[in-house]
Amino acid sequence: MRYLPLSDTDRADMLARVGISDVDEIFVDIPKSARIDGLLDLPRRQSEFAVERDLTRMAGKNVAASSVPFFVGAGAYKHHVPASVDHLIQRSEFLTSYTPYQPEVTQGTLQYLFEFQTQVAALTGMEVANASMYDGSTGTAEAVLMAHRVTRRNKAVLSGGLHPQYRQVVEGLSAMAGDRVAALPADPTGTEDILAAIDDETSCVVVQSPSFYGQLIDLKPIAEKAHAHGALLIAVFTEVVSLGLIEAPGEQGADIVVGEGQSIGNGLNFGGPYVGLFATRQKFIRQMPGRLCGETVDANGKRGFVLTLSTREQHIRRDKATSNICTNSGLCCLAFTIHMTLLGGNGLAKLARINHANAVKLKGALDGVAGVSVLNDAFFNEFTVKLPKPAAEVVEALAAKGVLGGVPVSRLEPGKAELADLLLVASSEVNSDEDRAAFVAALKEVLA
Amino acid sequence: MSMNTQGRPSAPSETAITSERATFTGNKALAMEEPLLFEIGRMDVCGVDLDEAEDFAPALGGHARKAVPDLPALTEPEAMRHYVRLSSKNYAIDAGLYPLGSCTMKHNPRLNEKMARLPGFGDVHPLQPLSTVTGAVDLIAELAHWLVTMTGMSAVAMSPKAGAHGELCGMMAIKAAHQAAGRDPKIVLVPESAHGTNPATAALLGYKVVSIEAREDGTVDPAAVKARIAEHAGDIAGIMLTNPNTCGLFERDIIAIAEAIHAADGYFYCDGANFNAIVGKARPGDLGVDAMHINLHKTFSTPHGGGGPGAGPVVLSERLAPFAPLPFLRKGEGGIEWVETDAELKDGEQPFGRMTAFHGQMGMYVRALAYMKSHGADGLKQASEDAVLNANYVRVGLQDLMSLPFGQRWCMHEVLFDDSFLKDTGVTTLDFAKAMIDEGYHPMTMYFPLVVHGAMLIEPTESESRASLDLFIATMRDLVMSAQKGETDRFKGAPFHAPRGRLDETRAARSPVLKWERPAATAVQPQAAE
Numbered sequence: 001m002r003y004l005p006l007s008d009t010d011r012a013d014m015l016a017r018v019g020i021s022d023v024d025e026i027f028v029d030i031p032k033s034a035r036i037d038g039l040l041d042l043p044r045r046q047s048e049f050a051v052e053r054d055l056t057r058m059a060g061k062n063v064a065a066s067s068v069p070f071f072v073g074a075g076a077y078k079h080h081v082p083a084s085v086d087h088l089i090q091r092s093e094f095l096t097s098y099t100p101y102q103p104e105v106t107q108g109t110l111q112y113l114f115e116f117q118t119q120v121a122a123l124t125g126m127e128v129a130n131a132s133m134y135d136g137s138t139g140t141a142e143a144v145l146m147a148h149r150v151t152r153r154n155k156a157v158l159s160g161g162l163h164p165q166y167r168q169v170v171e172g173l174s175a176m177a178g179d180r181v182a183a184l185p186a187d188p189t190g191t192e193d194i195l196a197a198i199d200d201e202t203s204c205v206v207v208q209s210p211s212f213y214g215q216l217i218d219l220k221p222i223a224e225k226a227h228a229h230g231a232l233l234i235a236v237f238t239e240v241v242s243l244g245l246i247e248a249p250g251e252q253g254a255d256i257v258v259g260e261g262q263s264i265g266n267g268l269n270f271g272g273p274y275v276g277l278f279a280t281r282q283k284f285i286r287q288m289p290g291r292l293c294g295e296t297v298d299a300n301g302k303r304g305f306v307l308t309l310s311t312r313e314q315h316i317r318r319d320k321a322t323s324n325i326c327t328n329s330g331l332c333c334l335a336f337t338i339h340m341t342l343l344g345g346n347g348l349a350k351l352a353r354i355n356h357a358n359a360v361k362l363k364g365a366l367d368g369v370a371g372v373s374v375l376n377d378a379f380f381n382e383f384t385v386k387l388p389k390p391a392a393e394v395v396e397a398l399a400a401k402g403v404l405g406g407v408p409v410s411r412l413e414p415g416k417a418e419l420a421d422l423l424l425v426a427s428s429e430v431n432s433d434e435d436r437a438a439f440v441a442a443l444k445e446v447l448a
Numbered sequence: 449m450s451m452n453t454q455g456r457p458s459a460p461s462e463t464a465i466t467s468e469r470a471t472f473t474g475n476k477a478l479a480m481e482e483p484l485l486f487e488i489g490r491m492d493v494c495g496v497d498l499d500e501a502e503d504f505a506p507a508l509g510g511h512a513r514k515a516v517p518d519l520p521a522l523t524e525p526e527a528m529r530h531y532v533r534l535s536s537k538n539y540a541i542d543a544g545l546y547p548l549g550s551c552t553m554k555h556n557p558r559l560n561e562k563m564a565r566l567p568g569f570g571d572v573h574p575l576q577p578l579s580t581v582t583g584a585v586d587l588i589a590e591l592a593h594w595l596v597t598m599t600g601m602s603a604v605a606m607s608p609k610a611g612a613h614g615e616l617c618g619m620m621a622i623k624a625a626h627q628a629a630g631r632d633p634k635i636v637l638v639p640e641s642a643h644g645t646n647p648a649t650a651a652l653l654g655y656k657v658v659s660i661e662a663r664e665d666g667t668v669d670p671a672a673v674k675a676r677i678a679e680h681a682g683d684i685a686g687i688m689l690t691n692p693n694t695c696g697l698f699e700r701d702i703i704a705i706a707e708a709i710h711a712a713d714g715y716f717y718c719d720g721a722n723f724n725a726i727v728g729k730a731r732p733g734d735l736g737v738d739a740m741h742i743n744l745h746k747t748f749s750t751p752h753g754g755g756g757p758g759a760g761p762v763v764l765s766e767r768l769a770p771f772a773p774l775p776f777l778r779k780g781e782g783g784i785e786w787v788e789t790d791a792e793l794k795d796g797e798q799p800f801g802r803m804t805a806f807h808g809q810m811g812m813y814v815r816a817l818a819y820m821k822s823h824g825a826d827g828l829k830q831a832s833e834d835a836v837l838n839a840n841y842v843r844v845g846l847q848d849l850m851s852l853p854f855g856q857r858w859c860m861h862e863v864l865f866d867d868s869f870l871k872d873t874g875v876t877t878l879d880f881a882k883a884m885i886d887e888g889y890h891p892m893t894m895y896f897p898l899v900v901h902g903a904m905l906i907e908p909t910e911s912e913s914r915a916s917l918d919l920f921i922a923t924m925r926d927l928v929m930s931a932q933k934g935e936t937d938r939f940k941g942a943p944f945h946a947p948r949g950r951l952d953e954t955r956a957a958r959s960p961v962l963k964w965e966r967p968a969a970t971a972v973q974p975q976a977a978e
Contacts, residue, residue: 001823001830003557003822003823003827003831004827004830004831004911006838006913011837014838014841017841023837026837026840026858027836030700030729033734035729035730036729040728040829041597042594042825044825044826045827046821048822051563051821051822054821055587055814058568058583059563059566059583062584063572066571075805082496084495084524091535092541092542094540095540095556095561096751098754098755099754099756102891103948103951104885107538108536108538109538112531114484114964118486121962122517134756165804166805171801175801176620176654176801177653177654178654216508218510243513244516245508247511251513260805268570269572270572270581270811272804272808273609273756292960295962296951296952297952298950298951300949304948304951305951308957309960314645315643318651319650321651323648324648325613326644326645327756327758328757330753330754330756331753331754331756332753332757338527338531341495341521341527341530342523343494343496344491344493344495345518346491349517350498350500351498353500354499357501357502363507377507378508378511396579404580411575414791414792
């Protein structure tokens with residue numbers, strides 16, 4: 001087997017060295033009744049070529065985003081990732097290293113984590129950021145738990161503009177942990193009265209901007225009301241590129257900012273792995289979940305980096321830890337930070353403008369289709385369209401015409417009649433005039 | 449031990465070459481210092497060519513930011529150099545033996561990387577119409593079949609993002625099962641030797657953790673489990689047990705433990721971090737396990753990536769299968785059905801909720817399936833046997849010099865030593881580990897598990913050749929003898945040859961510096977956005 005260095009001669013010699021003739025003697029502690037006689041009922045080993053052929057066939061049954069006019073978003077976005085990013089993250093020294101528990105020989109990982117934390121703090125307008133969560137949705141659930149620890153309350157108010165699956169992750173964990181959740185109804189236009197839902201028992205208010213439906217939300221009044229009641233504002237985003245153009249949540253009074261970082265550096269990957277970004281105020285750092293990288297010096301006085309404040313973490317604090325997270329999204333952080341470094345602040349702003357400009361163009365094009373209306377007045381690169389018939393049917397019909405035209409809201413919020421005709425449409429720098437023309441033409445045919 | 453003693457120096461020198469010799473740059477030939485990107489980046493360059501957006505009327509509704517983010521950029525050649533230089537400061541499996549116990553640092557085949565990057569896997573969106581991702585669903589179904597077959601379980605929840613997330617998923621399924629039965633037990637039993645994630649997970653769900661001590665041979669005594677159960681009669685939610693355990697031993701009474709837990713109406717959660725020892729040798733389903741996460745980034749070689757991403761699918765017993773979270777796969781009449789929402793549920797399906805947005809770590813699924821198909825049933829079994837043989841070969845090679853806390857007995861895929869062989873040498877476990885760095889090795893797991901004083905947990909994995917193990921054993925023997933001879937200079941203050949000397953972790957924690965701050969004197973106003 002090509003991955004196993006021991007030859008049969010090695011095995012025989014090594015068995016003799018440890019004093020046995022059959023390797024099964026080592027497994028003596030496994031109860032006899034539970035030992036597998038022979039082989040598992042699974043296929044035998046395959047050559048590299050055979051495996052490649054099998055998997056390439058499976059991959060060939062899927063429609064790749066780059067191969068069609070593509071307008072699918074709803075929490076994961078198609079962007080161009082520079083080739084150098086994917087090359088660099090595949091360097092052995094990054095790819096095949098473990099969590100940097102031995103800082104003397106992992107300064108490469110530690111320094112990029114420190115740079116990553118600095119970038120995330122700057123983008124979100126916050127004072128500190130951690131070294132990543134699994135993704136935006138799990139990060140949001142962790143943010144809610146953190147707010148409960150900070151406020152010593154247990155009721156979270158969730159905006160109706162929060163991604164429905166993020167809401168479900170929060171609701172599931174809260175139900176199990178005995179915490180309370182007040183989730184507002186779906187809010188496609190950003191007109192809900194969330195201020196009225198905040199009271200003296202509220203631990204945190206969770207608001208997404210741009211919302212799941214694409215609407216930009218003014219966080220300042222929400223932050224003010226939350227703070228007046230001793231609650232925290234958790235600002236969520238699923239499209240990190242938006243931060244290149246819209247005001248940072250930290251500038252609007254957010255206490256915890258959490259979101260999905262996939263758009264920068266990371267591919268769609270059918271949903272994962274992604275990278276959760278998590279930032280907060282300095283005063284809350286000891287309640288943060290996840291790893292933190294900090295600056296220090298070595299025995300010779302040279303600057304170096306280490307994982308720090310680990311007394312918050314499970315391997316030290318066990319059942320008193322701030323979270324159970326261990327492995328996070330290390331390599332996805334690296335992809336994020338390399339792409340972010342290539343862009344810089346000005347490049348990100350430019351990229352964001354292109355995204356927004358394309359979305360504005362798309363809105364203009366869709367406004368011209370009979371029976372179609374765009375619901376959002378302020379948006380970034382995604383908005384909600386009301387169709388004259390159920391969006392799920394329309395999306396399937398568009399796919400049959402070779403256009404991936406967005407996400408029917410009903411896929412995530414089934415059984416709600418008022419949402420059945422709503423279609424979420426995203427547009428990024430990869431969309432051309434031809435893509436938009438193909439989309440509009442196909443949509444007209446489908447609705448005709 | 450001094451290596452490279454053969455051959456002549458190519459340029460004999462009159463004076464001794466010392467590593468202390470200073471250079472103008474601070475670099476030492478290939479060992480180069482690298483500033484932070486914020487110290488070398490600039491606001492007026494960009495590593496990505498982007499066209500200016502044409503004139504258009506923005507629809508930001510007054511939400512535009514006033515200044516661009518204060519983040520400097522590097523052009524592509526500068527970025528390549530920055531990250532390549534950083535990479536040179538990392539130890540990696542591809543560079544050397546990485547014997548971190550409980551972490552399974554095995555070879556990461558590059559075929560798997562190539563497959564995960566096929567556009568049909570890497571460039572598909574989780575919410576595309578299902579008709580355009582049938583191959584992706586097929587792949588998940590096939591991986592699920594391998595996992596269920598290998599473990600002898602009924603179902604698998606694919607979506608957890610890493611091991612600890614899998615633990616959370618499994619324990620949520622257990623809590624949901626209790627709730628469905630109208631029960632609300634409060635206690636989870638966790639052996640002292642457990643990973644920290646186990647008690648942390650139980651506590652997240654509001655459980656009280658009751659610890660079980662290890663018996664003298666390093667395993668859990670069913671009598672101790674029964675005693676704890678009796679003390680908390682009627683209030684046992686379950687047990688979280690790692691098997692093979694963190695002492696590198698197979699819990700030989702596991703079936704009796706499972707029966708005791710089941711008799712108390714509790715569930716058996718198995719931490720599957722050490723599954724690499726027993727793939728193809730035993731199935732957790734035959735041991736009474738109700739839920740077990742599988743770290744695809746350990747047993748099935750998806751790269752650790754400097755701390756992730758991982759993937760932690762959870763296999764479930766028949767009793768827990770109905771509570772698996774969304775999304776899940778169902779065998780329907782017309783083939784595999786993909787269930788994403790409550791609206792699609794059939795009778796008996798009671799998912800407790802959702803662990804994450806979307807469907808989990810597809811990128812890791814592709815890599816893990818490529819690994820499994822490459823090995824096959826025969827190769828997977830061989831890999832486990834080699835992993836276990838390698839660990840015992842190391843054990844036998846070192847047991848006369850280093851101390852085994854539980855005596856000379858077979859270990860599984862990792863061997864646990866304690867630090868009693870360092871007693872009175874003046875060398876600590878930490879010193880010893882840091883001296884290993886100078887010899888070109890990543891240290892083993894230290895000070896874990898907590899049940900052993902000065903624990904040193906060595907997991908060589910099946911990826912090491914015999915020659916590699918022989919050199920490792922010889923190096924470790926040399927270090928032990930050196931410590932015992934009182935050569936403390938080799939240990940105190942080590943490492944001496946790494947990119948950095950020992951780092952001041954106390955200082956880092958006392959006054960945390962968690963990001964770069966622009967020095968006040970050089971502060972500049974960021975440019976306006978529009």
